[in-house]
Amino acid sequence: MTRYIIRRLLQTIPLLLIISVILFVLANKMGDPLASFGGRRRIRSDDRERLTRKLGLDKPILVQYAIWLVGNDWMRVDIDGDGIPDEYGTRKGVLRGDFGKSFMEKRPVLEIIRERVSNTLILMLTCEVVILIFSLLIGIYSALRQYSTLDYVFTAFSFIGYSMPIFWLALILMYIFAVNFKQWGLPYFPTIGMYDLAVGRTVGQIAWHMVLPVATISIMSVAGYSRYVRSQMLEVISQDYIRTAYAKGLPERMVIMGHALKNAALPLVTIVGMDLPLLLSGAVVTESIFAWPGMGRLFWSAAQDTDIPVLMGILVIISALVVIFQIITDITYTFLDPRIRYN
Amino acid sequence: MTTTEVSWEFFEEEIERPPLTPAQVAWRRFRCHKMALVGVGLLIAIFLYVIVGAFIYSEADANRTDLSITLSPPSRDHPLGTDGTGRCILARTIYGGQISVLIGLSAVIVSVTVGVLIGAISGYYGGHIDAILMRFTEAMFNIPQLFLLILLAKLLSGKIPTFKLLGRSFSGSVIVIIGVIGLTSWMYLARIVRANFLSLKEQEFVTAARCIGSRNFSIIFEHILPNSVAPIVVAATLGVASAIINEAYVSFLGLGVQPPTATWGNMLDQAYHHLDSEPWMWFFPGMLILLTVLGINFVGDGLRDALDPRALTQTE
Numbered sequence: 001m002t003r004y005i006i007r008r009l010l011q012t013i014p015l016l017l018i019i020s021v022i023l024f025v026l027a028n029k030m031g032d033p034l035a036s037f038g039g040r041r042r043i044r045s046d047d048r049e050r051l052t053r054k055l056g057l058d059k060p061i062l063v064q065y066a067i068w069l070v071g072n073d074w075m076r077v078d079i080d081g082d083g084i085p086d087e088y089g090t091r092k093g094v095l096r097g098d099f100g101k102s103f104m105e106k107r108p109v110l111e112i113i114r115e116r117v118s119n120t121l122i123l124m125l126t127c128e129v130v131i132l133i134f135s136l137l138i139g140i141y142s143a144l145r146q147y148s149t150l151d152y153v154f155t156a157f158s159f160i161g162y163s164m165p166i167f168w169l170a171l172i173l174m175y176i177f178a179v180n181f182k183q184w185g186l187p188y189f190p191t192i193g194m195y196d197l198a199v200g201r202t203v204g205q206i207a208w209h210m211v212l213p214v215a216t217i218s219i220m221s222v223a224g225y226s227r228y229v230r231s232q233m234l235e236v237i238s239q240d241y242i243r244t245a246y247a248k249g250l251p252e253r254m255v256i257m258g259h260a261l262k263n264a265a266l267p268l269v270t271i272v273g274m275d276l277p278l279l280l281s282g283a284v285v286t287e288s289i290f291a292w293p294g295m296g297r298l299f300w301s302a303a304q305d306t307d308i309p310v311l312m313g314i315l316v317i318i319s320a321l322v323v324i325f326q327i328i329t330d331i332t333y334t335f336l337d338p339r340i341r342y343n
Numbered sequence: 344m345t346t347t348e349v350s351w352e353f354f355e356e357e358i359e360r361p362p363l364t365p366a367q368v369a370w371r372r373f374r375c376h377k378m379a380l381v382g383v384g385l386l387i388a389i390f391l392y393v394i395v396g397a398f399i400y401s402e403a404d405a406n407r408t409d410l411s412i413t414l415s416p417p418s419r420d421h422p423l424g425t426d427g428t429g430r431c432i433l434a435r436t437i438y439g440g441q442i443s444v445l446i447g448l449s450a451v452i453v454s455v456t457v458g459v460l461i462g463a464i465s466g467y468y469g470g471h472i473d474a475i476l477m478r479f480t481e482a483m484f485n486i487p488q489l490f491l492l493i494l495l496a497k498l499l500s501g502k503i504p505t506f507k508l509l510g511r512s513f514s515g516s517v518i519v520i521i522g523v524i525g526l527t528s529w530m531y532l533a534r535i536v537r538a539n540f541l542s543l544k545e546q547e548f549v550t551a552a553r554c555i556g557s558r559n560f561s562i563i564f565e566h567i568l569p570n571s572v573a574p575i576v577v578a579a580t581l582g583v584a585s586a587i588i589n590e591a592y593v594s595f596l597g598l599g600v601q602p603p604t605a606t607w608g609n610m611l612d613q614a615y616h617h618l619d620s621e622p623w624m625w626f627f628p629g630m631l632i633l634l635t636v637l638g639i640n641f642v643g644d645g646l647r648d649a650l651d652p653r654a655l656t657q658t659e
Contacts, residue, residue, distance in 0.1 A: 018482040026494040163636035165591040168629035179619040284489050303493050315490055322485050
């Protein structure tokens with residue numbers, strides 16, 4: 001097992017390198033990185049030349065990548081363009097935890113991301129809990145009462161939920177629960193931001209502001225997963241050991257909770273692990289719509305401003321998380337299901 | 344006694360009939376799949392909507408701006424209302440639908456081509472080629488698709504000028520979006536095809552083909568590929584649905600097909616600003632996306648059940 005884990009971890013190194021090369025090339029070719037450097041002001045052409053040299057943007061893309069990766073504090077950089085290296089660079093490179101400075105805000109990328117990451121995590125973890133609870137409840141109910149009216153209703157809703165663009169669902173929820181509820185004089189949900197500026201960042205405020213975004217993301221995912229749980233559950237309850245459990249006189253409740261659920265819920269672990277990229281990219285759209293100050297929205301604004309260091313920071317961190325979560329998922333799975341062995 | 348006679352007749356009938364080809368079996372199973380038939384119905388309705396509709400409204404109707412009737416609610420003249428520049432939403436959903444469906448289908452052609460090529464080469468040749476291609480596939484697979492979409496869409500936006508085809512002018516961004524969606528969604532297919540090739544290339548018919556001197560090219564495309572058509576068809580069908588959704592995402596973020604060419608996605612682009620006062624502007628395009636994707640998903644589900652080789656052996 002230890003060997004397996006070590007091998008998997010070693011395999012991630014080349015994988016992450018390839019991912020970062022692909023991302024780096026795409027991000028750097030995406031647009032003029034200096035376009036937004038001076039904020040609203042236009043950059044003078046000699047400034048632009050100096051900046052290009054200072055940021056190393058005049059170098060071949062792979063050299064730029066190498067600098068991004070290992071930094072340039074060990075080599076001299078030619079700043080005035082006379083071909084003679086002037087001073088040592090200041091960047092340490094990603095491998096030493098330096099993701100560079102944002103072109104827009106001129107602050108370290110990690111600092112900017114750190115401010116946002118907790119907001120995204122609050123949203124995502126809540127979603128994950130809601131998704132798990134509801135897909136298990138709906139899935140199990142549908143399996144135990146197969147072909148009942150409610151089963152058909154859930155099936156219909158899950159297909160519809162699965163086929164909607166997430167932002168359209170968001171618009172509809174906003175229209176019903178914010179716009180119409182307000183018109184009808186009912187308590188209505190806020191559609192923008194994390195908390196009321198007048199009230200401040202309290203738990204109640206955040207929870208209240210979270211209702212619609214969480215509902216949007218959860219409905220989409222529950223639609224898919226409840227089907228999955230249903231088919232898993234159907235498979236499990238036709239197994240011999242379930243019949244045995246009934247035969248020895250256990251009440252249905254205990255058969256379901258004690259025997260069936262454990263086995264049916266197992267594959268959900270994989271799904272939740274793999275879910276991360278889906279949730280995070282769903283968050284780009286959801287966070288943009290609900291003006292939630294998280295990573296997704298940060299990514300989107302950085303993409304609009306061609307703020308390459310921030311873009312690369314987010315992309316690399318998320319891709320690394322995806323890869324690592326996959327390994328964690330695989331390993332957790334072996335602990336939960338002793339039938340599976342890796343070697 | 345009567346029961347045995349009945350079953351004998353039954354058997355004779357079975358024997359007289361020529362055996363069904365796999366395609367016939369699949370068609371029979373598909374026909375029995377209620378949801379798949381609903382899906383087919385939905386898709387036919389959508390096709391009629393975007394094709395018959397084009398005879399009633401001309402493309403000029405879809406792009407004509409009339410500032411005297413901006414943002415008017417559904418009425419007799421404009422059954423689905425008008426948008427911010429007074430264009431008829433109904434006409435735009437018809438022409439937008441054509442583009443959206445076109446993008447969905449073409450993007451899948453791109454992704455199937457790339458996915459099958461990479462998967463087939465990787466699975467067939469193995470070794471270093473396989474290692475390199477699969478590392479690349481895996482790397483692409485681990486980057487959330489929406490991020491790739493945004494990066495590529497920004498990278499390629501504005502690179503292709505407007506062009507004319509069949510008497511209509513298309514914004515070059517249509518091609519860009521097709522390429523971008525196609526190039527970000529082939530990874531799953533490549534994996535399936537590779538896995539299929541890995542097991543199929545060890546079978547006797549491949550050895551036989553090699554013995555009679557078939558070239559690699561013909562073994563890959565004429566002998567092995569036809570055997571992995573079923574999963575490709577299913578993945579491609581479902582791929583059309585996700586391509587249409589992806590087009591909507593990219594357009595919603597403002598990186599999609601540029602106006603005046605309408606798509607369902609870019610009709611939703613400005614929707615956010617009209618959330619409360621003009622719901623017709625975003626409701627109808629979104630509804631059409633939903634119905635189309637729903638129809639495709641139903642059909643895809645039916646195809647999966649109908650083409651499932653395990654299920655096939657059970658009925659034979």
